[in-house]
Amino acid sequence: MSSHVVAPARIDSTTTVPALEVKGLVKDFHSGGLFSRASVRALGGVDLAIRKGEIVALVGESGSGKSTLARCVARLEKPTSGRILLNGTDVLKRDRFQASREYRSQLQMVFQDPFGSLNPVHRIEHFLTRSLTLHGKAGNPAQLCSRLDGLMTTVGLTPDMLNSYPHELSGGQRQRVAIARALAVEPEVILADEPTSMLDVSVRIGILNLMRQLRDQQGISMLYITHDLASARYLADRIAVMFAGELVEEGESLDLLANPAHPYTRLLVSAVPDPARTGSYDPHERAALRTAVMESASCAFDGDPEQQCSATEPVRHRVGEPANQHWVRCHLYRPPAAAASHALSAEPLEPKLQIATEEPSTAESRTEKQAST
């Protein structure tokens, strides 16, 4: 059984409209005082499409804006500009001020913390019943009962757990309840924001397998947000890499992680601990990658007559076979958010291999310098 390879998703690609499409999404957060006009750009024009029955992983460091994207799509934040299309309908135009119930029944979210997302004073039954009644899917009491049992079985729990309180369940079981609650409204898209990062290692795979199974059996599209590249590769059909509020690379999962083209992706890949790999990247190479991300001077596709490079607008270069839909943003392009405030620029660009030795004279002058400043 273990030698069997997971089949790629059966996606009816070309003909249908994407289940979820985000176009030029921008989100600015106001910063500073009451009268300040300063703002921080968390998302700078993100374009992303998820086809029906497809799992797309969004990876990046914390602060890269991946959760902001999810919160904008879930309509928990109001995007500054851009469009969100669900089955081709612009939902920002349809429900202008807040998400309608119809939108909620099409798109659901699973949050990171299963300990905080379930109200501790209610039984499990309450969460699922409430979702079903609010969206008019409860039916008569007998139907409701069988629906509840069905939901619990789908997510791999026993129906007698309906009478439990959240504190009686383990983290993995709670996350399964959260997934069941999302499933209750029969959504077309599920946004999962780091659903496994707070779970114990041995149950993580179970949750990932459940998500894959839901996709395979019910054709639900998913946006899986994570910083764990290995699990993204395991679960997702496509991976999109986010850096400083913009997508820098996107492609078929296996291809993207086997041939990462953008220096930022390579930096992320090199940071994943993997005993099977022959030694981690050496510090010089990592420093070079950081420089290539932050103050790049050349692009790998420079000189390619078919793909022009440009530092001014985000140029997308195609990587490898067109079938893999693998593209990378031109390395020359620097996102406006990649100013000095970013975490990467705080890291030293030059690796310091020699560890400071006892040099009283220089150290003395340093302390004096500090005292004087």
Added chain:
Amino acid sequence: MTVSQTSFGSHEPVLEIKDLTVKYRGDTRSTTAVDRVSFSIGTGEIFGLAGESGCGKSTIANAIMRLLRDPAEIAGGSIRFGGKDVLAMKPEELRRFRWQDVAMVFQSAMNSLNPVMTIGDQIVDIYTTHAGYTRKESLRRAAQLLELVRIDPARLRSYPHQLSGGMRQRAVIAMAVALKPSLLILDEPTTALDVVVQQEIMAQIKDLQRELGFSVLFITHDMSLMVELSHRMAVMYGGRIVETAKAKDIHGSPLHPYTQALMGAFPPLTGARVPLTGLADGVKFSNIADLREVSPGHFVSPLPVLEGAQQ
């Protein structure tokens, strides 16, 4: 930048734990959190302790530091550090032992800094109380210490909230090695951090370890990280060690089914996409037997019959 896997074993152990048993006593019943655990850590060796939450790995770390409070109780066994019996230490000895001989970086170490004191003051505190240096000398050493973990010494005047999570974690590690302890205990040092920052910090710990030559007890549930970093490792389940060997041996040929399950819980970064199962629900191991040596340096708890896990 692989660590030489041969640079250990010949030295005498820094830390020796024999049949350590820790119980949490309740009113009606008591739970054995750590059950007859034995291992030793050699000079300059990185020893990894892997396992899920609740398996007792943090309890061991706290027992070594003598930090256990009621209702926890060391019910048996011995902890020897450099020939001294840790469990018999008097408060004054313990105070010296705690930061000078053994230092610990806690799981949420970034939050263990005092928010109302500057980083510099907190490091100076260590030197003035434990080493008896003057304030000026302490400041000089504090600046060096921050350079050691690649933080700009100007940050001495920063408050913890002015540093990023990764920088705070590095500052805490710097403070832990301030007095050049011979053993550093790292209890899930990178759990709350991003992959890139985690990589930087692990590389830093490796560098520091090579430079200063201390031993490390490294506790985590991330098997891939542990295999990359440690020389030798032990896998814990339900308060017992089920397997211990050189890290590459455990990675290459895990023998105990629990070790295999833990290894299988991490999707690989290369190769074909193969379905993984992790640890199936309801599989429990009980009455874990004592370790037996199956090949040189590779100890495994022999399995009686697996309950409910026969494939």
